[in-house]
Amino acid sequence: MIHPMLGEAWLAMGANRLRTALTMLGMVIGVGAVVIMMAIGQGAQYAVQQTISTMGSNLFIVLSGSFTTAGVRSGSAGAPTLNVADAQTIAELDGVVNVAPTHQGTRQLVYGSQNWSSQVIGTTPEYLDARAWSIVNGAGFGDSDVRSATRVAIIGKTVAENLFGDDDPVGKTMRIQQNPFIVIGVLGSKGQNLDGRDQDDTVIIPLTTAQRKVFGTPFLGSVRMIMVQAESAETMPRTMESVTSLLRQRHRLREGVPDDFFMRNLSAAAESEAETTRTMSILLGAIASISLLVGGIGIMNIMLVSVTERTREIGIRMAIGARQRDILSQFLLEAVMISFAGCLLGLLLGLAIALAINAFTGMVIVISGSAALIAFVVAAGVGIFFGWYPAQKAARLDPIEALRYQ
Amino acid sequence: MMQPVIRVAGLGKSYETAAGLFPALKGVDLDVRPGEFIAIMGPSGSGKSTFMNLLGCLDTPTVGDYFLAGENVAHMDKDALALLRNRTLGFVFQGFNLLPRMSLQDNVALPLVYAGVDRETRQAKARELLAKVGLGNYAESLPNRISGGQQQRVAIARALVNEPRLILADEPTGNLDSHTSEEIMRLFEELNGEGITIVLVTHEPDIAAHCKRQVRFLDGQIVSDQLTGDSA
Numbered sequence: 001m002i003h004p005m006l007g008e009a010w011l012a013m014g015a016n017r018l019r020t021a022l023t024m025l026g027m028v029i030g031v032g033a034v035v036i037m038m039a040i041g042q043g044a045q046y047a048v049q050q051t052i053s054t055m056g057s058n059l060f061i062v063l064s065g066s067f068t069t070a071g072v073r074s075g076s077a078g079a080p081t082l083n084v085a086d087a088q089t090i091a092e093l094d095g096v097v098n099v100a101p102t103h104q105g106t107r108q109l110v111y112g113s114q115n116w117s118s119q120v121i122g123t124t125p126e127y128l129d130a131r132a133w134s135i136v137n138g139a140g141f142g143d144s145d146v147r148s149a150t151r152v153a154i155i156g157k158t159v160a161e162n163l164f165g166d167d168d169p170v171g172k173t174m175r176i177q178q179n180p181f182i183v184i185g186v187l188g189s190k191g192q193n194l195d196g197r198d199q200d201d202t203v204i205i206p207l208t209t210a211q212r213k214v215f216g217t218p219f220l221g222s223v224r225m226i227m228v229q230a231e232s233a234e235t236m237p238r239t240m241e242s243v244t245s246l247l248r249q250r251h252r253l254r255e256g257v258p259d260d261f262f263m264r265n266l267s268a269a270a271e272s273e274a275e276t277t278r279t280m281s282i283l284l285g286a287i288a289s290i291s292l293l294v295g296g297i298g299i300m301n302i303m304l305v306s307v308t309e310r311t312r313e314i315g316i317r318m319a320i321g322a323r324q325r326d327i328l329s330q331f332l333l334e335a336v337m338i339s340f341a342g343c344l345l346g347l348l349l350g351l352a353i354a355l356a357i358n359a360f361t362g363m364v365i366v367i368s369g370s371a372a373l374i375a376f377v378v379a380a381g382v383g384i385f386f387g388w389y390p391a392q393k394a395a396r397l398d399p400i401e402a403l404r405y406q
Numbered sequence: 407m408m409q410p411v412i413r414v415a416g417l418g419k420s421y422e423t424a425a426g427l428f429p430a431l432k433g434v435d436l437d438v439r440p441g442e443f444i445a446i447m448g449p450s451g452s453g454k455s456t457f458m459n460l461l462g463c464l465d466t467p468t469v470g471d472y473f474l475a476g477e478n479v480a481h482m483d484k485d486a487l488a489l490l491r492n493r494t495l496g497f498v499f500q501g502f503n504l505l506p507r508m509s510l511q512d513n514v515a516l517p518l519v520y521a522g523v524d525r526e527t528r529q530a531k532a533r534e535l536l537a538k539v540g541l542g543n544y545a546e547s548l549p550n551r552i553s554g555g556q557q558q559r560v561a562i563a564r565a566l567v568n569e570p571r572l573i574l575a576d577e578p579t580g581n582l583d584s585h586t587s588e589e590i591m592r593l594f595e596e597l598n599g600e601g602i603t604i605v606l607v608t609h610e611p612d613i614a615a616h617c618k619r620q621v622r623f624l625d626g627q628i629v630s631d632q633l634t635g636d637s638a
């Protein structure tokens with residue numbers, strides 16, 4: 001029974017090609033929009049998740065702030081308010097797993113005839129532990145390197161590729177600010193961070209070497225930033241509080257005097273970023289579904305017109321023995337076929353556009369089978385839901401009335 | 407005596423109009439035996455089409471009983487009526503009523519689709535019937551490519567496709583010239599010769615002359631019922 005009706009539905013769709021195409025277009029745009037939005041939304045979520053997983057867990061940073069001397073506030077360009085001793089005492093607090101004072105800036109790197117500008121981070125060995133950053137080639141530096149300010153460097157993947165090309169960087173000597181550094185290790189890849197910066201475009205050197213040879217800070221022992229890793233997300237607020245009171249005490253800040261440092265909970269920031277992308281992705285999907293709804297209403301509209309136009313045909317079919325359910329399924333099938341064809345085209349269009357977006361902007365997109373499946377189920381649902389009323393209307397026609405219709 | 411194909415008793419039909427209920431048919435009794443060939447005549451508005459629509463199971467009576475092949479169809483539901491229209495009788499209209507987008511063969515085969523017959527059988531049967539009505543070479547044509555007389559032949563082929571023993575026709579020659587009308591009537595005579603019962607409505611005495619029995623309507627009632635010519 002279904003087989004000859006498929007052919008008839010096909011004929012009916014072909015009888016008014018432009019109209020069928022325009023009706024389908026509504027579905028094409030609706031499904032296309034849903035596919036694109038879901039690809040982008042899920043892509044954003046995936047990217048954030050990926051970034052969070054590369055960041056290291058339960059991290060917060062203490063940033064050196066301004067301090068006031070006789071009413072003159074020095075900006076961040078002034079002497080840093082934090083120092084290595086601060087970091088060492090923080091390390092002794094309960095609930096602190098790793099502490100890494102850091103000093104960083106952008107510097108030009110030179111190897112042979114190649115040069116490359118990159119972020120240079122001066123820090124202690126704990127930095128890599130806190131960031132859960134592994135060395136894939138060579139080795140890291142130790143506390144003795146920090147104590148004696150040796151000129152060794154660990155480089156990120158991007159630096160290795162751009163400066164050394166196909167050469168093995170380990171054991172080679174490159175220059176930072178005219179100073180020769182021996183590359184002792186290459187870091188595993190982490191990709192972009194939440195701000196979109198390439199984390200692999202990084203050189204890590206001992207803190208003391210950075211201060212003396214690279215950044216040339218006049219205040220030896222002071223640092224702009226201390227990275228702290230807490231035991232767990234639950235103990236993080238308590239740990240941050242004890243760091244605050246410790247630093248206030250060490251900096252001899254009286255009650256009422258503002259902190260001369262800032263703290264930022266990186267993990268919480270990441271979580272809220274993840275939450276934001278989740279919300280955005282739901283919102284995008286919801287907006288896209290509205291166009292799907294509009295497409296469905298388009299189908300209903302056309303099916304109603306079609307039923308009216310074909311009243312006489314319905315009468316003839318009934319006169320020769322079509323039952324109500326035959327007429328119902330005929331029109332329902334037509335609606336579902338339009339919906340399905342529109343859905344298929346929309347799916348292809350959506351995928352093509354999503355892939356194009358990825359190719360031209362580098363935005364992460366995620367195409368999941370479930371999105372395609374949802375689109376198809378929705379299309380069938382839209383076809384049946386919006387096709388039902390017109391089909392029902394057709395099936396309920398009185399044969400005599402329908403035959404008399406001009 | 408054989409059981410009548412059609413037995414109508416006290417059949418009435420009233421239409422709801424703006425001016426109230428209008429009785430188009432007022433208590434009609436009629437028996438039609440197998441193999442009969444009946445012309446229904448009468449002035450315009452006398453209720454002939456109303457009566458034919460009831461006989462054709464396209465409409466349901468307000469009062470009375472209608473036994474088709476021994477079964478009372480007066481109170482059957484829509485699907486049961488659809489089944490009767492599909493299998494038990496064939497209806498031929500004044501305006502042919504072919505589906506314009508379909509080939510003649512598909513038009514003829516359509517009742518078989520609703521009967522759930524497979525594709526091969528449908529096509530074979532449709533071609534056989536098109537050949538029978540003299541249009542074997544037009545199977546793939548569209549209805550608007552052939553003349554009115556030919557379209558009516560296709561409509562008759564369609565009415566015959568499920569092998570009903572009864573054909574009902576409401577003014578089948580009303581849209582045709584007298585020469586073509588004669589041809590259509592000869593086809594009906596041929597079918598009647600094969601034992602198919604035929605009831606048709608006509609205004610033309612020439613057409614009615616082909617039939618074996620003439621029933622005359624006036625104001626929703628049968629006023630005369632007589633056998634014609636040689637069969638009398």
Ligand SMILES: Nc1ncnc2c1ncn2[C@@H]1O[C@H](COP(=O)(O)OP(=O)(O)OP(=O)(O)O)[C@@H](O)[C@H]1O
Pocket residue numbers: 421422423428430448449450451452453454455456457
């Ligand atoms: N659906 C309807 N609603 C109201 N009145 C109707 C309806 N159908 C028919 N009638 C009326 O019923 C009466 C009988 O109509 P019917 O069509 O049966 O006549 P007829 O004998 O077939 O006439 P004709 O020879 O012109 O075809 C007419 O007066 C007509 O106006």
Ligand SMILES: [Mg+2]
Pocket residue numbers: 454455456576
């Ligand atoms: Mg009439």
